[in-house]
Amino acid sequence: MSRDQRTGPSEDFKVLREAGVIIMHRGGTQALNILQEDELNVAFPGILDAILPRYG
Template identity: 80%
Template structure:
């Protein structure tokens, strides 16, 4: 008989704790998981993240992020799919995700500029 994981209720902006969220985001592996989730348009299955850690370590990181309310995991068949709680985090802590995980650097203009030529020293000649 296959085990069923109980669905964890999504965190609301009123239940998120800033210390818990920041602690969850302080680990580089967890931060990378959140970065990948933020860049994705769809939930991501646990086994498909691009991180170089053991499966049991990855499970620990997902649990920490879930307990902090940063992500929600739900089952679809045999897959555990993860979703970033971006709206809830933005409501509770406006600008937090943008401050630590910029989406993309926006181009100031569509024209390309070239850098001014650099002077070569006599040692470089």
């Protein structure tokens, strides 16, 4: 994969924000990305229950 084809975390978070999966809260020089659990569960019922136990 060429350097131009790779994305960094900023671009990945931008895509997730635009899709409504996360929201960002900025404080000074820090940014906190928060998962929109309710919206995600409405769009994809049960997806978090299926995914998160594997990483808990």
